[in-house]
Amino acid sequence: MNANARQVATYLQKSKCTVILTGAGMSTESGIPDFRSENGLWHGRDPMTIATPEALETDYETFFNFYLARLEALDEASPHKGHQILAKWEENGFTHHVATQNVDGFHRQAGQQHISELHGSIQAIRCHDCNMKASDEKFRSKGACSACGGRLRPDIVLFGEMLPQQEWERSIEMISEAELVLVIGTSLQVAPVSQLPNLTPGQKVWINQEAPEREEWFDLTIQGKAGEILTEIDQMLSQPES
C-alpha cells in the first residue's frame, strides 16, 4: 500500500472543493510526448523558437509542419485511464474543476465537464489575423482564411501571447477557494500557470514522474506515472481503511 496515495484519498474524501491542475505529463501515457522529452516531434529543434507568433509570421512553413505533426499524432491517441478517473471523480463529487495546460482535449473527451483550457485547444482553428474560425481540414490542407486570406493557426496560446481571460480568471477563482489542489504531470516551469498552486489556501499535492524541483511548495509529493498513481488513489477511495 502506498501511504501517500492513501493520504490523497483521505484528502479527497474530506475536501469540499478540489481542483486539478494538469500539464503535458498527464498525456504521455496516451503516447503524446511532453515538451522536455527527446521524442521525435520537435526534430531536435527548440519548440520555443517555433511556438511563437514571430515564428508563425516569419516562417509559416515550419510553424505549420510542427502543428500539423501534433494534430496528426492526436489522431492516433486517446485519453487514458487517468483521464477517465478524473472525469469519474468529478461525476462522483470528489473534484470540482480541472485547469489544464494541455491543448489535446483529452480531459473533455474523457467526459470532464468543468475545465479551463488555459493554453487553448489545438483542434480549434482560427485566423491569426482576423480571428475568424476555420475548419480543421482547411488548416491541414494549408488553406488560408476565407474572410481575409490570413494564415490559419490552432487556437492555442503561443509563447508571448495572453492566456484566455475567462479561463484564467475561473482557474484563479477555483484555486483560491480550493481546500485541495492536485498538480499532475507538469514541470511548473511556464508562467503564469506555475504560480497557480501558490494561490490556494488549501492542501497541495504534486504527482509527477520526475522528482519535483519545487517540492517545498507542496504538502505531499508522489513520484510516478499519473495514470498508475490515479488508479491507486481511486482504488483506495473505494476501499475502507485497513
Ligand code: NAD
Ligand atoms: P513539461 O514537459 O515541462 O513537464 C511535464 C512534466 O511531466 C515533467 O516534469 C515530467 O517528468 C512529467 N511527466 C512525464 N510523464 C509523466 C507521467 N506519465 N506521469 C506524471 N508525470 C509525468 O510540460 P508542462 O509543464 O505541461 O509545460 C507547460 C507548458 O509549456 C505547456 O502546456 C505548453 O503550453 C508550454 N510549452 C509549449 C511548447 C510548445 O511546443 N508549444 C513547448 C514547451 C512548453
Ligand code: ZN
Ligand atoms: Zn482572417
